Amino acid sequence: MKPPRKLHIKSYGCQMNVYDAQRMVDTLAGEGFVETESADDADLVILNTCHIREKASEKVYSELGRLRVAKDEAARNGREMRIAVAGCVAQAEGEEIIRRAPTVDVVVGPQSYHHLPQLLARAKSEGRALETEFPVEDKFSFLPQPKPAAIRARGISAFVTVQEGCDKFCTFCVVPYTRGAEVSRPVAKIVDDVKRLADNGVREITLIGQNVNAYHGEGPDGRTWPLGKLLHRLAEIEGIARLRYSTSHPRDVEDSLIAAHRDLAGLMPFVHLPVQSGSDRILAAMNRKHTADDYRRVIDRFRTARQDIAFSSDFIVGFPGETEGEFAATLALVMQIGYAAAYSFKYSPRPGTPAADMRETVSAAEMDERLVRLQELIDSQQSAFNRAMIGNTVDVLFERAARNPGQIVGRTAYLQPAHVFASPDIIGQVLPVRIESRERYSLLGELASAPPQAGQSTPSTMMTGA
Ligand code: SAH
Ligand code: SF4
Numbered sequence: 001m002k003p004p005r006k007l008h009i010k011s012y013g014c015q016m017n018v019y020d021a022q023r024m025v026d027t028l029a030g031e032g033f034v035e036t037e038s039a040d041d042a043d044l045v046i047l048n049t050c051h052i053r054e055k056a057s058e059k060v061y062s063e064l065g066r067l068r069v070a071k072d073e074a075a076r077n078g079r080e081m082r083i084a085v086a087g088c089v090a091q092a093e094g095e096e097i098i099r100r101a102p103t104v105d106v107v108v109g110p111q112s113y114h115h116l117p118q119l120l121a122r123a124k125s126e127g128r129a130l131e132t133e134f135p136v137e138d139k140f141s142f143l144p145q146p147k148p149a150a151i152r153a154r155g156i157s158a159f160v161t162v163q164e165g166c167d168k169f170c171t172f173c174v175v176p177y178t179r180g181a182e183v184s185r186p187v188a189k190i191v192d193d194v195k196r197l198a199d200n201g202v203r204e205i206t207l208i209g210q211n212v213n214a215y216h217g218e219g220p221d222g223r224t225w226p227l228g229k230l231l232h233r234l235a236e237i238e239g240i241a242r243l244r245y246s247t248s249h250p251r252d253v254e255d256s257l258i259a260a261h262r263d264l265a266g267l268m269p270f271v272h273l274p275v276q277s278g279s280d281r282i283l284a285a286m287n288r289k290h291t292a293d294d295y296r297r298v299i300d301r302f303r304t305a306r307q308d309i310a311f312s313s314d315f316i317v318g319f320p321g322e323t324e325g326e327f328a329a330t331l332a333l334v335m336q337i338g339y340a341a342a343y344s345f346k347y348s349p350r351p352g353t354p355a356a357d358m359r360e361t362v363s364a365a366e367m368d369e370r371l372v373r374l375q376e377l378i379d380s381q382q383s384a385f386n387r388a389m390i391g392n393t394v395d396v397l398f399e400r401a402a403r404n405p406g407q408i409v410g411r412t413a414y415l416q417p418a419h420v421f422a423s424p425d426i427i428g429q430v431l432p433v434r435i436e437s438r439e440r441y442s443l444l445g446e447l448a449s450a451p452p453q454a455g456q457s458t459p460s461t462m463m464t465g466a
């Protein structure tokens with residue numbers, strides 16, 4: 001038997017890239033590849049790249065510089081290391097990558113990585129670097145299913161892609177160009193994936209899509225199902241204790257999604273709902289197609305359906321022409337909504353997007369200053385949110401042994417890491433924890449009751465009946 005070949009994948013960017021990286025591992029497992037922690041001893045290194053901001057994109061080239069050294073070193077030791085660039089930079093820059101970094105063997109975009117084995121073989125036989133042409137086909141019909149052992153090794157929380165691409169064309173964003181038009185997977189395929197994951201120990205599913213609540217997949221009844229209906233169906237699958245979804249657009253929040261939050265105890269009351277700005281003029285220039293008040297009304301609908309719901313968001317500061325007053329409108333919106341967490345970014349002009357051609361600019365100093373002010377506000381809200389957990393008893397889904405010996409770590413409904421001293425038997429269970437204290441990013445507590453005996457379930461592990 002041939003020894004296994006070693007594969008190292010480094011992923012940048014969003015959850016979709018994390019998911020894609022796992023599917024690349026599954027695809028290459030069929031070719032005898034096993035994953036390795038370090039790039040240096042790998043036979044194949046894949047950089048799964050992100051194009052969202054200039055910094056993310058430029059990282060690829062510095063990483064390729066380092067890999068060239070490792071590749072030369074491997075060659076000196078009589079070993080071949082091959083390098084592939086996948087993900088959104090691959091899609092956006094294609095051949096330019098091969099021109100700028102001749103050390104690269106293949107370039108493959110996010111819609112065609114199911115072709116990796118053939119592409120690698122062809123590049124080798126032709127003795128030159130190759131970029132895939134991008135055939136229009138559904139990669140999901142070609143991707144092999146992960147082996148049960150691979151699923152179990154990945155832990156108890158898993159991503160499942162339900163939707164890919166975006167038709168929104170926000171003027172700052174590359175995603176509609178790198179990930180293409182919106183496509184939803186059929187309900188039956190998603191149900192099969194989730195069942196397979198549940199059968200192998202997964203307890204929490206996060207449905208992912210660049211614009212996940214635009215989901216409109218074909219249902220088993222031949223009709224188009226929205227995300228809310230899909231969530232209702234997935235909540236019936238035995239073994240799945242928690243459901244989440246990410247990332248949503250405020251324009252696509254249908255009543256069925258609100259109803260799912262009202263009806264499904266297993267649908268976590270924590271929603272990532274990016275707003276980008278609190279100024280209507282900036283929102284219009286961004287082509288967000290909603291106002292700040294529209295956003296406030298969407299938040300109200302969620303809150304009416306589920307009182308304990310919390311939100312996170314994304315913000316961009318320094319969009320072309322953003323005035324101090326317009327930035328202040330963003331701060332005002334944040335103050336009014338009150339977030340459990342949020343990400344904020346300095347605007348980065350991206351080639352090919354309409355905003356990159358806008359002539360007004362915001363100075364680097366102003367952008368820095370606005371980012372600091374916004375992040376201070378968000379940090380204070382996040383701290384207050386976490387502090388408010390102390391003294392409460394909350395459900396935690398336990399995921400793994402923590403770094404501190406004897407501790408097990410899990411997550412609350414709001415994705416806060418929570419640590420307790422307990423036996424590893426509790427991994428995979430949802431148990432009530434009394435929160436006693438907190439550190440910067442995590443909570444410490446004690447199990448509020450003895451864990452149930454094997455075969456029993458606590459009320460908190462059940463899906464419905466809030
Ligand atoms: N719908 C996807 C968008 C992915 S991009 C999602 O929300 O996951 C994630 C975030 O990156 C966006 O919400 C936006 O805040 C930020 N972003 C996108 N393009 C940007 C740019 N050109 N400059 C700065 N931030 C950007
Ligand atoms: Fe980008 Fe806007 Fe689509 Fe989100 S909704 S992926 S920000 S174009």
Ligand code: F3S
Pocket residue numbers: 012013014015016017049050051052087088174175178179210
């Ligand atoms: Fe980045 Fe592509 Fe995701 S640009 S954020 S990896 S969709």
